[in-house]
Amino acid sequence: MKKPIYALLLLAAATAIQAAPYIPASGAQVIETLPRRGDPVQQELRRMRSELNARPNDLTLATTLATRYITLARSETDPRYLGYAQAALTPWWWLTSPPAPVRLLRATLLQSTHQFEPAMADLKAVLAADPANAQAWLTQATVQTVQGDYAGATASCAHLSTMSIELITITCIANVGTMTGRSLKSEQLLDLTLERSSNAPAGLQVWALTLLAEMAQRRGAADIAEARYKRGQALNPRDSYLLGAYADFLLEQRRAGEVVALLKDQTRIDALLLRRALALQQQGNARKALAEDVKELAARFDAAAQRGDTVHQREQARFELMLRHDPAGALALARKNWAVQKEPADIRIYLESAAQARDAGAAKPVLDWIALHHTEDVAATRLVRQLQTGT
Template identity: 35%
Template sequence: MLLQPLRWRTDLPMLLKHVKRRDSVAKRLSRLFLLLLCSFPVMSWAQPPLWSPEKADAVLISVPDNVITADDEATATKSPLVRAKAALARFSETTDPRYLGDAQRALLTVSPEKQNVEFFLYRASMYQSLHQFDEASTDLQAALNEEPANRQAQLMQFNIAFVQGDYAHADRACKKLSASADLYAASCEAHLRAASGQAGPKEAKAAFTDLKRSLASRLLGESLQAQHWTVSTLADIAERATMYAEAEAMWRLAMTMQANDLYARDRLCELQLIRGNIQSALKVSEGFEKLDALAVCRATALKASGDAELLLADLTQRFNEAQWRGELLHKRAYAQYLLLMPNQEQNALSMAKRNWQNQRELPDERLLSAASNKVHGEQP
């Protein structure tokens, strides 16, 4: 099965199935006890004697069922690649960077002689999610050295180059994909056609029409993953062509095809803001406040109605904690958040520029333009 790479989804490295949860019960409890210990101030006086429960079955602390499950312990006994796959899938579902740490720890236990194509693809996906694109590219090349026709590696090569705005490298990767006349090849060709420097709305509309025709003619012969990828490409192209109704329809279709597509949900939420559909943006983001990008989108919609105070306070705490942990992966979402805060325009512009150094998708271009205009009217 062809695994799908990140389309830039800080939140979606692969289409993976039957995912197990991540840590053992012992590891979870050890972290919890360490956190409890660190939360107490250091006292200068003598500590009381250790307390021991009178009964062996005494309950020391209760942990909610959704925190520790039987699957955690089972996952811990699996092979490193299975654990890495599970962690990457959980990151895809939650965008929680701690799962990337789990994947990294699992992959570090794989000895050099056992580093096969699957290993390089998983590690490349991890690096891609961490925005370490050079390392990801090195691993993808290692995978292709062993399997020159590996479609997953070829697709990830294209995606990394495209996300960075490196259309020359993206074109070379697309030519490799075009060796097989499938929807992935048609999608990369249409995406480059719509996003290249010379392309305007007219060319983007033509690319949209041609790719939509290709999708219609290949519905029976292509996998669901390839169809989903194509629909997401059509949605992005439609936005570039300012065909907002068509873009909305395609993002909704992508979400229907893959219910946990957080990237499509985030793009749809942002599109509703662009179109001024505040209530629609609130509906799309409802229940997804734990995800940075969707929480910021929802806060933007709530601010229009003067009801964003609580969510903005939560985001402030969340981003402060992420910075303290050194886990600020979502620079786009953070810059968008700063634009919502008073007297943070310059900081928002600085973060938007930092984000632009790594990611040059359509939302990144819009963000940089909005931040520049808010500070002094500059264009990217």
């Protein structure tokens, strides 16, 4: 029987971005609107937290609460829930061999902050003990894809076929295919699978629709991409990964005003604040607001550097290149980021930085990667041509 694996899917499918501490300009400034105490979800969480405080070593209660927090981190665009999830797992967090449910949750949280090596160690241990753990296979496939281990990711995805519903398996496989020269076939297969999966949970549909939108965007099919982004938004207007991807699409289309509206009240996430700043810059008529966003981003990135946090390197490279106009600084960050992850956005910021720095030689690792894996992306192709011709 196929086992559904929905609870942790959203975090496995995309990495959450954590925000640095924020100091308000005055005591009168509203910095957060707290969830309503009457909200049934928050009431249930408070009840569970109270029970866990009384029984901190209750494994079932702790892992249930942590799972709820991880799900909320994405659905509510609030990375603080990831910290709450880790706190729920405190009695086991630093153990070398924690119970399997904790180990899987720990791997999920570690990969969300780009600690891929310890995350993979936990996932391999979980799978060694339980080869039928579908969530572990999916999370492992996600990490392998981000790191560019496409053969490993394909093998991990294949394990899902007997453990989960078709949409999860095909989305996993298509995510690898789009990086290895099989974009159009992967897109067609995933689109067909989604259309016959109308009863799948909304979260799974949003994941598939976002991936499909990005596929269409990378081949230059703007109308198709936008239709898919809007379908995903209709299902979950607060999905942080979808918001970021759609904002990038709108920025490409020079529709900055729509980006500002889209990201209203969503700038707790560094990546979304960055996109709003880029939209303000593109508009050109909101200098004060832009200056405030740039100052806030600089403070967040500086705080991350002081913590030794390297999760933000792709966003920081984009910040340095486009908002601070420092191609050399951006290229240094893009190079460091490339050593950790190799997604389409990583390719693009590396090539953009090298092109603006007029340093085609620095782009060789990415150019070699594109040639080896037959990467298909109209934006990357344009940047490659620019680097080759020096224009």
